[in-house]
Amino acid sequence: MSLIERRSAAIARGVGVATQVYAARAENAEIWDAEGRRYIDFAAGIAVVNTGHRHPRVMAAARDQLDRFTHTCHQVVPYENYVSLAERLNAAVPGDFAKKTIFVTTGAEAVENAVKIARAATGRSGVIAFGGAFHGRTFMGMSLTGKVHPYKAEFGPMPGEVFRLPFPISLHGVSVEDTLAALERLFKADLPPARTAAIILEPVQGEGGFYPAPRALLSALRQICDTHGIVLIADEIQTGFARTGRLFAMEHHEVAADLVTMAKGLGGGFPIAAVTGRAEIMDAAAPGGLGGTYGGNAVAIAAAHAVLDVIEDEGLCARAEALGSRLRQRLESLRDRVPQLVEVRGPGLMVAAEFNDPADGVPDAGFAERVRRKALDAGLILLTCGIYGNVIRFLPPLTTQEPVFAEALDILEAQLIAASDEARHG
Structure with a gap:
């Protein structure tokens, strides 16, 4: 029986896979499958291994911790590196105010806990999220997520007291003014500010399509939250840890959120997530109200310390800017050869290309999938996203x-042109 057949027989259908590449080993930006074929990884575990697969310093930190202990549960027998990582995040997260941190295991847990903290701090229940958002697959995460398939279909009913606004995307005809007008209508019709605990958004939408939040939106939300005592939550789970050219994407906007959720790139491949925020808000929950058995696992904490060291010592924020600029320029140079390409966007090395049918302007998920598959056949791993795919x-x-990186750009260019030529000739 093949590995594909074994997987199908053993693993639930709901766990989808983007490729049938079964990893045997990986190093930095390359993966070799079980048959020895090499791939260039332009997915990075969905923005997890920002520091590359098996970065030597991350691996060394994890091994050193393994030689000491693997798990005590910080809530039972605490340990120093949990405390020192919290101190580092408190200092690094944007905002000129005292902060505190908790560690959990997954991004969805971080979001769930941020909502819990906001509700405890405000005594309110309503939470506002955005169309196209992705905040996880747990029930509150699904409720906040603004995409039905495959994340919410067949899993209802969702938790109540979650309300949604349109995310401003100029390409789709939605302006910041449209979003703020929708918020004003929401306050008047469904959720008064006095019942609103939090507004949560991604500084750059992830699964929704890599749409950056306009600075004007974040500035307006900050003012509205300050006026009404609402907690502003920045979901930096995909945008964090140098991905956008800053340690956190909110630094691009000079706006500080009250709470920041993070995961993915923090652990360099080890599962860890966190919530960092205003000390007085973070302290709203009573002892025992936050945490989890594996939250802040000692090995993942050690790896996270090394990740922060690598980002600083190797100048990865600047490198994200440099590589992202090269990628965007290469994509832009293909517009004449690839008429399906309607927009190239994204800060740092969080870059997206959006494709429409040139005949009618309709979103062309089929073309994006064709490019992804052709690139995979040529040895380059890509991911699709967006409400329309x-x-x-x-x-x-x-x-x-x-x-x-240069090899990957050559593969990408060749497969984009080939896919466009195929589409043109039927």
Whole structure:
């Protein structure tokens, strides 16, 4: 029986896979499958291994911790590196105010806990999220997520007291003014500010299509939250840890959220997530109200310390800017050869290309999928995203070697042109 057949027989259908590449080993930006074939990884575990697969310093930190202990549960027998990582995040997260941190295991847990904290701090229940958002697969995460298939279909009913606004996307004809007008209508018709605990958004939407939040929106939301005592939550789970050219994407906007959720790139491949925020808000929950058995696992904490060291010592914020600029320029140069390409966007190395049918302007998910498959056949792993599935997102490790990055761009160009030529000739 093949590995594909074994997987199908053993694993629930709901766990989808983007490829049938079964990893045997990986190094920096490259993966070799069980048959020895090499791939260039432009997914990075969905923005997890920003520091590359098996970065030597991350691996060394994890091994050192393994030699000491693997788990005590911080809530039972605490340990120093949990405390020191909290101190580092408190200092690094944007905002000129005292902060505190908790550690959990997954991004969805971080979001759930941020909502719990906001409700405890305000005594309110309503939470506002955005169309196209992705905040996880747990029930509150699904309720906040603004995409039905495959995340919410067949799983209802969702938790109540979650309300949604349109996310401003100029390409789709939605302005910041439209979003703020919708918020004003929401306050008047369904959810008064006095019942609103939090507004949560991604500084750059992830699964929704890599749409950056306009600075004007974040500035307006900050003012509205300050006026009405609402907690502003920035979901930096995919945008964090140098991916956008800053340690956190909110730094691009000079707006500080009250709470920040993070995961993915923090652990460099080890599962860890966190919520960092205003100390007085973070302290709203009573002892025992927050935490989890594996939250802040000692090995993942050690790896996270190394990740922060690598980002600083290797200048990965600047490298994200440099590699992202090269990728965007290469994509833009293909507009004449690939008429399906309608927009290239994204800060740092969180880049997206959106595709429409040139005949009618309709989102072309089929073309995006064709490019993804052709690139995979040529040895380049890509991911699609977006409400319509017509966006290819690029998330290579920030440590990708120069020759490997150049090779990937050549593969990408060739497969985009080939897919466009195929579409043109039927």
